[in-house]
Amino acid sequence: MESYFEIDFLSVGEAQSGDAIALRYERDGGTYVHVVDGGFQEDGPHVVAHLRKYYGGTGVNHVVLTHPDGDHAGGLRTVLEECAVHPRGGLWMLRPWLYAAELLDHFARFTTVSGLEKALREAYPNVAALEEIAERRAIPIYEPLQGARIGAFTVLAPSRARYLRLIVDSDKTPKQAPATSMGLLGPLHRLAAKVVAYAKAAWGDEVFSAEPTTVENEMSVVQYGSLCDTKILLTGDVGRDGLSEAADFAPAVGLRLPGIDRFDVPHHGSRRNVSTEVLDRWLGPRLPQQLPKGQGRFRAYVSANPDDTDHPRRAVVRGLIHRGADVRQTTGQRGTYLRTSKNAPPRDDAVPVDPLPYPEDQEEE
Numbered sequence: 001m002e003s004y005f006e007i008d009f010l011s012v013g014e015a016q017s018g019d020a021i022a023l024r025y026e027r028d029g030g031t032y033v034h035v036v037d038g039g040f041q042e043d044g045p046h047v048v049a050h051l052r053k054y055y056g057g058t059g060v061n062h063v064v065l066t067h068p069d070g071d072h073a074g075g076l077r078t079v080l081e082e083c084a085v086h087p088r089g090g091l092w093m094l095r096p097w098l099y100a101a102e103l104l105d106h107f108a109r110f111t112t113v114s115g116l117e118k119a120l121r122e123a124y125p126n127v128a129a130l131e132e133i134a135e136r137r138a139i140p141i142y143e144p145l146q147g148a149r150i151g152a153f154t155v156l157a158p159s160r161a162r163y164l165r166l167i168v169d170s171d172k173t174p175k176q177a178p179a180t181s182m183g184l185l186g187p188l189h190r191l192a193a194k195v196v197a198y199a200k201a202a203w204g205d206e207v208f209s210a211e212p213t214t215v216e217n218e219m220s221v222v223q224y225g226s227l228c229d230t231k232i233l234l235t236g237d238v239g240r241d242g243l244s245e246a247a248d249f250a251p252a253v254g255l256r257l258p259g260i261d262r263f264d265v266p267h268h269g270s271r272r273n274v275s276t277e278v279l280d281r282w283l284g285p286r287l288p289q290q291l292p293k294g295q296g297r298f299r300a301y302v303s304a305n306p307d308d309t310d311h312p313r314r315a316v317v318r319g320l321i322h323r324g325a326d327v328r329q330t331t332g333q334r335g336t337y338l339r340t341s342k343n344a345p346p347r348d349d350a351v352p353v354d355p356l357p358y359p360e361d362q363e364e365e
Contacts, residue, residue, distance in 0.1 A: 002027045002152070004343035005227040007262065010050060011330040011337060012039030015307040017268040018071030020047050021234065022337075024055050024344075025152060025227050032151050035079055036064045036223070036234055037072040044078025046334050051083065054347065058083040062150050063139075065093035065130060066236025067220040073126035080133040090140035092150055094158075094219065095127055096120045096167045098143075106168045116174070123172045144221040146249055153225035154253045156246035157238065163219060170215040198314070198361040204286045206319050207362055209271040213239035217267055222246040224253060228342040230261045233282070237267040243278050258284035261298050262340055265320065265327075268304040269312020271363060279319050286322040290358055296326030299340060302356075305332040314359035327356045 005025035012018040020039040025032055033055055038047050051058050060083045065073055080091065097120040101113045110116040121128045134141050144150065146159040158166065167173060201207070212218075220236030222243070235243070243266070250257055260282055266273040280286075283298065291297070300320045304311040312329065320327050328338050331353070338353060 002227045004341065004345075005230070006339060006341035006344035007232070008050065008054070009264075009301045009303050009330055009338040010039065010043070010047060011305070011332050011334055012043040012046070012075065012303070013071065013305050013308075013332070015305060016040075016071065017304045017308045017311050018043065018074075019066070019236065019268075019303045020075055021264070022047065022050055022055065027152065032061045033059060034062045034064065034151060034153075035060055035076070035083075037066055037236065038075025038077075038079050040071055041074030041077060043334065044075035047075050047079055048082050049335075050337065059086065060084070061086045061089035063089075063091045064144060064150060064221060064223070065091070065127070066234075066238075067094075067216055068124045068127045069216055069237065070126055072236065073130065076130055077133060080130060080137065080139060085137075085139045089151075090142050091130065091134045092142050092144040092148075092221070093127060093130060094143060094145070094163060094221070095131060095141070096124055096173070099164055099167060103164065103168060107174055109174060119174045120167075123174065146245075147252070150223060151225075152227060153223040153234070155221055156224050156249045156253070157222040157242045158219060159245060159249075162241075162245060166215050166219050172216065197364045199364050200360060201318070201362045203289065204322055205362070206276050206322065207315050207365060208275050208319075210365075211272050212241070213237065213267060213270060213272040217273065218242050220266070224250070224255060230342055231255065231259060232262040233260045234264045235266040237273070239266070239273045240275050240278050243274070243282065247278075247281050258282055263298060263300040263320075263325070265300050265302045265312065265316065267311075268308065269302045269316040270310075271313040271315050274316060274319065276319070279323060283320070283323040283325070287324055290321060291324050293355070294326075296355070297324030298326070300325040300327045301338055301340070302327065302329040304329055307332060313363055315362040317356050318359050318362055321358050328353050329356055
């Protein structure tokens with residue numbers, strides 16, 4: 001049983017949003033530190049400074065890259081270079097080129113496994129860079145696929161089969177054979193910038209995007225852990241498909257849904273990553289009215305820079321509050337953080353952050 005835990009959602013980026021999470025917990029007399037994503041490359045030193053200031057040093061048990069996007073992967077270069085990763089821990093990340101032999105038939109322009117491996121490394125430079133550092137520093141690399149245990153956390157998604165489909169479906173990967181050969185997911189949609197219109201909405205009304213999130217976001221590693229009887233879900237930038245797959249697997253780890261106490265809002269609060277059905281499944285049905293301030297049923301954390309006008313979307317904030325969430329957002333100032341903890345050592349410089357207000361309007365279709 002854990003004696004305490006603390007999770008810090010670090011403010012990263014400047015005008016853009018990114019993700020960097022540091023967490024620590026004590027179990028059976030041992031203290032464990034995880035870093036989940038590291039923000040942009042410029043954020044790496046701030047992540048290391050946070051560990052040194054608040055966690056008593058730069059020793060880390062596990063480093064997790066949820067998916068290959070630069071706003072999650074960049075800062076982990078500094079973490080791997082400057083932190084002492086425990087020999088029984090390691091770097092957890094998915095490397096597409098490890099599956100080149102299995103996927104060769106789906107990439108028509110390649111006739112050799114080595115050729116496809118090289119192309120996949122070039123397609124995912126952030127992952128390749130982390131691999132190089134880890135191998136040079138003799139840091140073990142593990143696959144965070146469904147069912148893997150990362151300390152007190154279990155990976156709920158992606159499954160191996162789904163991850164392979166995502167590699168083939170991604171527009172980052174080299175030109176492939178027709179998608180029907182693997183019964184693949186639908187094609188990737190990348191949207192042009194749109195002018196967003198808002199409309200007044202009654203309590204309980206929800207309008208989420210009909211478009212899916214990117215394939216790379218759907219690759220995100222979804223982690224669940226129960227610390228001090230607190231159910232925690234860390235989501236990266238996962239989309240609706242990944243959240244549904246994770247929910248399907250939840251009973252295998254003894255997680256009964258709905259019922260999450262600490263919810264990491266995926267993809268900085270994008271409308272393309274959740275739906276009414278997904279939120280119902282994870283967090284419960286909509287309440288008849290808003291709960292009084294300070295009486296939320298659970299806490300939701302949004303890693304989004306206030307200067308990022310696209311995140312979080314109002315519809316997502318509404319959807320969380322509809323289900324009783326106390327929603328908090330990172331400040332955007334490097335060196336600051338959102339903290340959630342239980343029985344953890346106090347911090348003299350901790351600054352409270354007010355919950356986000358309920359938006360009276362939301363994005364139109």
